[in-house]
Amino acid sequence: MIEHLSNDLIVDFVHGELEPAADARAHAHLVTCATCTSEVNAERTLREFLRDAAVASEREMPSGINAAIWEQIRAAKPGPFAALTSLFKPMIAIPVAAVLLAGGYFATAATHHESPSIAASYYLQAHAVQSSQGPLSERTGAIRAAVAEAYDGGYPATAAYGAAR
Amino acid sequence: MGAPRAPLEPPTPEQSAFLERAMSQYGKATYNFAFRLTNNEADARDLTQDAFIRVYRAWRSFEPGTSFLSWIYRIVTNLYRDELRRRKGRFHEEIPEDNAPQAFRGERPLATNPIDDYVDRQIGEPLSRALADLSPDQRQVVILADIEEYSYQEIAEIMGCSIGTVRSRLHRARALLRRLVERAQQQQQR
Secondary structure, eight states: OOOOHHHHHHHHTTTTTTTTTHHHHHHHHHOOOHHHHHHHHHHHHHHHHHHHHHHHHHOOOOOOHHHHHHHHTTOOOOHHHHHHHHSSSHHHHHHHHHHHHHHHHHHHHHHHHOSSSHHHHHHHHHHHHHHHOOTTTTTTHOOOOHHHHHHHTTOOHHHHHHOOO | OOOOOOOOOOOOOOHHHHHHHHHHHHHHHHHHHHHHOOOOHHHHHHHHHHHHHHHTTTGGOOOOOOOOOHHHHHHHHHHHHHHHHHHOOOOOSSOOOOOOOOTTTTTOOOOOOHHHHHHHHHHHHHHHHHHTSHHHHHHHHHHHHHHHOHHHHHHHHHHHHHHHHHHHHHHHHHHHHHHHHHHHHHHHHH
């Protein structure tokens, strides 16, 4: 008695889903068995019918679907988290950071009213000393002479400096 | 479809470009897949629209180099299954795995538009008639295996089930389809 291929095995064979060994056995059987060959052909015909019918009935996607999808997307509004994160985008973050820095600077300046730690007279004295000690100063000799004369006459150094100018 | 939707976020330029390209390249295939599943114009529209909105939401989860079509078919499959469950409440109980093939002639379409239905049946009558007698899962596995020509492994990934389940569903669907063809041939001979 001939052992025929089962219907399930024929379905798997037609779909190319048999393991290599089983596929080889099926091929070998089909060479000698007209009944199973007929079954395989019937399955193949059915598959071709399904495919041909699908191709024949294929249709374009209605354009309304495309429009409806974009309409739904255009109507989207950012959620609360997205609104928060948008603050960190550069276009917004840079001006915000500038305002915060300026505010911080002026707030600090308004709360600190310290007087200058160096009096203006210090700069005058320092300038006089530097001018008098400079090797290329044309007035160096005159200043020294004036200072010496002032000390000799009992005047303070500042008065002597003023006289030298 | 009537599933509740979370609010959408406005698109980034990359997201818009991704969706636009997806719709132009795969819109037709997705719509035809949805139409063959539902056999109904209105449901196919809703299913396609919802699938691309889901693509829009989850566009970052798509892995470049993998099949986009497989991905969106999986999305369509899940949406279709969710919708059937929502409407009928007992989708799985209708398809007992161990029972003999069943005809689902009494299956109510998800949405009914008499004019669309009439036109659809005139255009794709042979395929519609053949697939309408299958259960949703059987119909889906036949579409994927015979029309889209996916392997059992790919179908299992799309449908979210084992290869064994794909195999058994396809075996039952094919047996039923062949009986239908034989019956049609007998009627023609009379």
